Amino acid sequence: MIYIGAFLFCGIICLIAEIILDNTKLTPGHITSIFVVVGAFLDTFGIYDFFIKYCGGGALLPITSFGHSLIHGALAKTAKTGFLGLLMGMFDLTASGITAAIIFSFIFSLFFKPKN
């Protein structure tokens, strides 16, 4: 059941993005930025957690989950340290992904030359 949810959620997010990309002048950079903001907005009132519960990996994989993780970590930290937690906890959940992407891309850029 959760696989159907994963397929539909991730597929529909990509479908919406593709429709925006094909029918407007926005570039993929614009669209990913919009989707991150949408993800952060959806998590503000806990809607995104509902998707994660029923779509699992399908909801964690799109870039919307990046916005969700940012605000989720920040809000979790405010419960402990108050208002300052918004700044302290912002990267709590996404740090692993960002760090991994930085390290992998740096290492690969040392060993590989651009094609074409």
Add this chain to the structure above:
Amino acid sequence: MKNKKYEAIVEKHKPDEARKSHALVAFLVGGTLGVCGELLLEGYTVWFDLSRSEATVYMLITFIFLASLFTALGFFDKLVSFARCGLLIPITGFAHSMTSAAIEYRKEGPVYGIGSNLFKLAGTVILYGVVSAWFFGMIRYLLGIGG
């Protein structure tokens, strides 16, 4: 002049089929990736006896690693031009943008090449993510105090 008009008319009518197939491909590729993510997530919880939140981290890192590797090997661009948003919207697009920027600018040196261009494309995602998360988080926090 006539040619231009003709081209404009062709442009207007041609992409419709292409749009539909692009949308379908993006839907199918995105959905397949979502299912792979869920399979991998459950696989990690079973194989390595991890909690679901730890397995999530491993799952995301796996996808980031694969996207970076395929970008470095040079065939991720072809996949992206085929699947478009199906690969750009999942976390693979984020890793792809960073690795391709790093490899493309490496000839300009490690500092002004790789260093200052690494976040050229991924930086917007982080910037707007952080600003919007801070803004919405503040609203949520203040509502939490008030209500």
